[in-house]
Amino acid sequence: MIEETSYTAEEVAALLKISKLKVYDLLKKGELPSYRVGKQMRVDSSDLEAYKQRSKGAGAGFSARQPNAPAARQPSPDPNAARERTLIITGQDVSLDILARHLERRVPGMRPLRSYVGSMDSLVSMYRGEADIVSAHLLDGDSGTYNTPYVRKLFVGQSYVVVHMLKRSAGLYVRKGNPRKLTAWADLGQAGLRFANREKGSGARVLLDEQLRLRGISTDGLPGYEEEESNHLAVASKVASGEADVGVGSEKAARLVGGIEFVPLIQEQVDLVMLKKEENRHWVDGVIAILRSDAFRSELLHMEGYDLSRTGDILYES
DSSP: OOOOOEEEHHHHHHHHTSOHHHHHHHHHHTSSOOEEETTEEEEEHHHHHHHHHHHHHHHHTSOSSOTTSOOOOOOOOOTTGGGOEEEEEEOOOHHHHHHHHHHHHHSTTEEEEEEOOOHHHHHHHHHTTOOSEEEEOOEETTTTEESHHHHHHHSTTOOEEEEEEEEEEEEEEEETTOTTOOOSGGGGGOTTOOEEEEOTTSHHHHHHHHHHHHTTOOOTTOTTTTOEESSHHHHHHHHHTTSOSEEEEEHHHHHHSTTEEEEEEEEEEEEEEEEOOGGGHHHHHHHHHHHHSHHHHHHHHTSTTEEOTTTTOEEEEO
């Protein structure tokens, strides 16, 4: 028997040339059948091909299946499908994986899916209806506050709640021994400094850009500034390999990469954003209850570097 090829959400996104969040949205709406293997969602090649054919037919205004062609294989009905609600949780911090596990156990009928994208893309995806629980750590340099200024500008006229998740140390990744003597944000103006940078819209990129802006440091011609990495580990690794002199990220990633040192400069704030809709009420309340629970906090307390003193506090509610 020949085993059918299956694809991850990332592979489907690459094949269809769409964002991962759009793929998760298709899975969430049931337009693209999927199943779970461990924590990973898989899509069979036949279901992907059937979706493509349906899309072609919808675009042309008639069925893409020819009269004598066999019908695309339909997935077997899932007796729990009607009762199960998929929730897309965005962000890269490991605390969100723990939240997803607690949510699946404690809120019946919920199937959490994790999407590892940056803060700004996460908020935009929620605006488009493609994400449910958004994690953000976006600094507004002018006010010195995190997240709420961005949320209020984007979700005008919508009801939402911003709940505090945790604080963690962020700062500079530097090479062993800190040969460029980088100890403050102002030191990033040193001539010839080579950067390892994150992608536009990520919390680390916004943090760097805000600190450069506030100090009048132009990004024009900064070596490495335009080259983007998709996570903290990749930035730290470029510094460790000598390809860059400095990068911005969280302390946790620095502990996983040898050959670098970490210069703490700020306590960044990670918050969750959720839309307040009638159909969301029970799981939004469930998320807040989990954040405030001893069971959730005790798991995070065993991980160094988290400040949980305000975890579960409602910071803003529209």
